[in-house]
Amino acid sequence: MSQIITDGEKTVYPILFEVRYGQMKSINCFLYKNGNTLTLLDAGIDMPAFHEFFFGKLAEYGFRINDIDQIILTHHHGDHTGMVNHILAVKHVPVYAHPLAIERLHLTENYQLQKRDFFKKLYENYGCSHLAEKRLAKLAKTMKNSERLRIKTDIIPLLDGDIIDDFKIIAAPGHSPDSILLHDTKTKWLFAGDLVLYTGTTSALVDHDEEGRLLPTVMQYKQSLENCLHYNASMVFAGHQQPFSNLQEITQRNLERVSFQLQRIINKIADGHETALSIAYAIYGERTEKEFSIIMSEIIGYTCYAEEKGLVRKEMDEDGWHFFVNERYK
Ligand SMILES: [Zn+2]
Structure with a gap:
């Protein structure tokens, strides 16, 4: 499923780098040729094996x-x-992304301090600081190396509704606040980033807004998925796993996963697992420690979502938030 796809003047050259860890299956980016313009959509991961693969595919x-x-x-x-x-070091090219991506890509000091404080406080509130050391150390490491890691050019903002080439930009927050979809209005190709993946294993990662407040990521993610049900896509190129043509069916599957994860967490709370960690261990056991940040993202995101829907309520105790299922949903 990684062959070249052509429609008139346009061609997509997929660069699908297979990975064995996690559920990603592959890390994808795409060369998109429209007449004489060659666009790189997403840019893979900064590691030697990917470099080699990327340059091999290019050649x-x-x-x-x-x-x-x-x-x-x-x-x-x-x-x-x-x-x-690496590309900018060879040739200066314009780089486009959603406005909320800009400080995240530039790793501004302000943004990084806000992010660190956000996660410190978040893990305290959810009673799991003792497991967060690795995660916080990783943030500190990024901060230390930010000069090397930051994207070294101005980012040109792309807003919802903007048109670039034949692409219509669609804001699709949830997986991250700055997620966008690119919909080619002529070929109906949809470049979907990490919103909708073939086997439905994408997730809404905990993140904060510009004021450092927890975002309703699961609610955003669900809304962005629901919007996908209305797009006319002849082919979908996602950030991981294989391209596919059945957007509605795959989106439906992703949405079912959201309902499943919500129900699973409510059931655990109803069983008396009151804290985020207790819920996490009840679902994931020891994986909770190894995959701390992704699992806590899920638990925090879905307990917030359940609360927004009026299904659960929470009370602060000395070991953080405790959750209770609201009477009428028992
Ligand atoms: Zn992602």
Whole structure:
């Protein structure tokens, strides 16, 4: 499923880098040729094996770095931005992303301090600071290396509704606050970032707004998925796993997963698992410690979502929030 796809003047050259860890299956980016313009959509991960693969694919498709005219990023995560600085070192090209991606890509001091304080406080509130050391150390490491890691050019903002090339930009927050979809209005190709994946294992990662407040990520994610049900897509190119043509069916599957995860957490709370950690251990056992940040993202995100829906309420105790199922949902 990683073959070249052509429609008139346009061609998509997929770069699907297989990975064995987690559920991602592959880290994807795409070369998109429209007439004489070559766009790189997302930019992979910054690690030697990916470099080699990326340059190999570029050569196989008959391109060189110098042929790339612009880069568009679907969101700021590190497995979508890895080659940007390497390309910029060879050729200066415009880089586009959602406005909320800008300080995240530039790793501004202000943003990083806010992020660190946000996660410190968050894990305290959810009674899991003792497991958060690794996660916080990782943030500190990024901060220390931010000069090297930051994207070294101005980012041109792409807003919901903007048109670039034949792409219509669709804001799709949830997986991250800065997620966008690119919908080619002529070919109906949809570049979906990490919103909707073929096997439905994407997630809404905990994040904060510009004031440092917890975002309603699961609610945003569900809304963005529901919007997907209305798009006319002939082919969907996602950030991981294989491209697919049945957007509605795959989106429905992703939405079912949201309902399943919500119900699972409510059931655990109803069983007397009051704290975020107790819920996490009840579902994931020891994996909770190994995959701390992704699992806590899920528990925090879904307990918030359940609270927003009036299904649960929470009370602060000395070991953080305790959750209770509201009477009428028991
Ligand atoms: Zn991502």
